[in-house]
Amino acid sequence: MLTMNRTKLSMALFLASEVGFFGVLILAYLYYYPSYAEGPNAANSLNPLLTGIFTVALLASSFTLYRAQKSNEHGDRGGARRWLTATVVLGTIFLAGQAWEYIQLIGEGVTISGSLFGTTFYTLTGFHGLHVLGGLIAIFILLGLALSGHLTRARSVAVETVELYWHFVDVVWVVIFALVYVWPNL
Structure with a gap:
């Protein structure tokens, strides 16, 4: 019989609901996509190359968090601290890139209330950004535990649960990046 820790099961159920949440946001973006022909739209407003660089940082952070989890699992406290720090840095680079993009777009007149594209774009990417921020807060907590010597093998479920959430956020971004x-x- 397959057993799962209650904490990880709770996270898996939460993420299942998040699939529905992001699914609705993505469907709304796609539903209104034909309306974006006039005025600002993804093709004439966004910089896929620059955002692609920030995307690489986010995807790399999945690897570094995986390494942090493996380090913790094997009792390598120093490794866990280093990999968690790298994850925080990479996740912060992604969020800073998103903030920079928003500032540039707003400067060009692409606002949440200025067009249907702006509304759906900022709603979709903004909610994703909030999820990244939530994940970074959880990773900061893990890093604090690691730095204080309280992140042990006994707490590996906490790291695995945060890792599950973080990978989900990354997968959602891959879909958003591809579509938007x-x-x-x-």
């Missing part, structure tokens, strides 16, 4: 940044430029 890549597809309109094909």
